[in-house]
Amino acid sequence: MKYVDExxxxxxxxxxxxxxxxxxxxxxxxxxxxxxxxxxIVKFGxxxxxxxxxxxxHGPGCPVCVTSxxxxxxxxxxxxxxxxxxxxxxxxxxxPGNGIDLLTAKARGGDVxxxxxxxxxxxxxxxxxxxxxxxxxxxxxxxxxxxxxxxLRAEREGVKNFxxxxxxxxxxxxxxAILGAADNRVxxxxxxxxxxxxxxxxxxxxxxxxYGAPIxxxxxxxxxxxxxxxxxxxxxxEGRAEIENAYSRAVKTEGNLHARRxxxxxxxxxxxxxxxxxxxxxxGLAVKTSxxxxxxxxxFTLKSTTDKGSSECISGQIMRGVKKPxxxxxxxxxxxxxxxxxxxxxxxxxxxxxxHRYRSRAAP
Ligand code: SF4
Numbered sequence: 114m115k116y117v118d119e120x121x122x123x124x125x126x127x128x129x130x131x132x133x134x135x136x137x138x139x140x141x142x143x144x145x146x147x148x149x150x151x152x153x154i155v156k157f158g159x160x161x162x163x164x165x166x167x168x169x170x171h172g173p174g175c176p177v178c179v180t181s182x183x184x185x186x187x188x189x190x191x192x193x194x195x196x197x198x199x200x201x202x203x204x205x206x207x208x209p210g211n212g213i214d215l216l217t218a219k220a221r222g223g224d225v226x227x228x229x230x231x232x233x234x235x236x237x238x239x240x241x242x243x244x245x246x247x248x249x250x251x252x253x254x255x256x257x258x259x260x261x262x263x264x265l266r267a268e269r270e271g272v273k274n275f276x277x278x279x280x281x282x283x284x285x286x287x288x289x290a291i292l293g294a295a296d297n298r299v300x301x302x303x304x305x306x307x308x309x310x311x312x313x314x315x316x317x318x319x320x321x322x323x324y325g326a327p328i329x330x331x332x333x334x335x336x337x338x339x340x341x342x343x344x345x346x347x348x349x350x351e352g353r354a355e356i357e358n359a360y361s362r363a364v365k366t367e368g369n370l371h372a373r374r375x376x377x378x379x380x381x382x383x384x385x386x387x388x389x390x391x392x393x394x395x396x397g398l399a400v401k402t403s404x405x406x407x408x409x410x411x412x413f414t415l416k417s418t419t420d421k422g423s424s425e426c427i428s429g430q431i432m433r434g435v436k437k438p439x440x441x442x443x444x445x446x447x448x449x450x451x452x453x454x455x456x457x458x459x460x461x462x463x464x465x466x467x468x469h470r471y472r473s474r475a476a477p
Contacts, residue, residue, distance in 0.1 A: 121335055125336050126339060127162070129339035129343055130163065132343055133164065133339065133343050134163075134164040137166050137167055138350060140166040140167075140168070141345075142169075142300050142301075142434070143168070143169055143300065143302070143303065144170045144172045144303070144434045145169060145174075145303040146173070146174040146284060146288070146302060146308075147172065147305035147307070147462070148175030148460065148467075149307075149462055150303060150333055151171045151467050152467045153334065155468060155470075156467070156470075157335045162339075163342070167342065170298070170434030170437065171431060171434065171437070172287075173387065173390065173432035174253065174284065175432075175456075175457065175463050176251045176253055176282065177251065177456055177459075178428060179388050179389070179432070181387070181388045182209065182420045182422065183211070183418045183419075185205075186416070186418045188205070188218075188247075188249050189210060189215060189223070190415060191245075191415070192219075193221065195245065196224075197224070197245040197246065197247045197409075197413075198224045198226060198238075198244055198245070198246045199223065199226070199247050199249065200227075200231075200233070200237060200248045201225065201226075201228070202228070202249070208456045209453060210418075212418075231263035231277070234275065235275055241274070242274060245274050245276070246274055247275075247277065247278050247409045248260070248263060248278070249278050252280075252282075254281075254376070255305075255310075256281075257380060257398055258311060258369075260277060260279075261378065263275075264277060264404055265378070265379065268404070276406070276412050277400065277409060279397075279399055279400055282387065282397050283385075283396050283398065285316045286394065286396035287387065287390075287393060288302060288320055288328075290393045290433075291433050297434070298434060299326065299434045301328070301329070301345040301346075302329070302345070303342065304328050305330075306332045306364055310368065311369050311372050311373065314364065315366070318356045321354045322354060325354045327345050327349060327355060329342075330357065330358045330359060331360050332363065337360065341359050380401060381398070381401045382399075383395070383399040384396065388429075389422070389429030389430075389432060389455070390429045422455075423448075423455060425441070425443040425448070425454060427441045428456065428457045428465070431464055431465070437464075438465040444468070449469065
């Protein structure tokens, strides 16, 4: 399959691993931002191909993992207390809130529906004009254009019973928060190619310069990831800290201007609470006042709840690259995909889920 097979070519993978080994003279810690990249690394055993002085740590780029427990509680309340049809991607249903999860809400009579696009939720609203329909708009910059499109379509078609519960997060502020933390160990990043396909590359140059950390934009296949690691190690060894686009088959410098305009039309930047990490200033998107009719937070009275979390869950430290899933004492014992204590164990992009699926349950 074009654009897949050639990026999984075993001979090229081993050549790249050998090239990294040749140039890596010192220990370096590199973080892949995106959970999709984490799963590819663990699934294909790419970290096992690297020399011992290169450590990969796993970033916060799993939207399900960073959605606050409070928002899960509010989604549950929307369907059980406010009688809304709550539409969501399937990945959100088993994520623990402070109370019950959305799957349990559905079992208790809540009208929770899995959709594959926010536009499907607008269609459901058209088909159910007497019921409020809320789409749980979770994601990074990648999904924001489609969610903005859903709001614009609802406005254009006069759909009065549609709104979105927004949990959008932004990558660059999270990178700054990670690099600026006192216990940071990340020295370079693999940035997420799909986010940059929308947003372009300009935001990353100042971060690389300010923190002295190279940032390589790369894709999701083994050759993409190893090429990104090679370029990152090369910069680190040469004392450079620049932004490099190694995913030019998809990412333009300016991104997708049309998609960016749609996002800017509907959303504005706001502070956002990242689950396990805390509030990161100016790191999220909220619906603009001009589209308040489509903002579930304004249309419904939703209670604030305090994240109780599991005292054992170290997901925040994992997503900041300070620890790895096998460092968690609950991994594979008290926390499993069947009985998760934290979101990274149930999300399809969660680091704990990747380790549980592809690696031994026991710590090495
Ligand atoms: S294994 Fe479970 S409890 Fe531990 S960090 Fe991962 S999600 Fe949290």
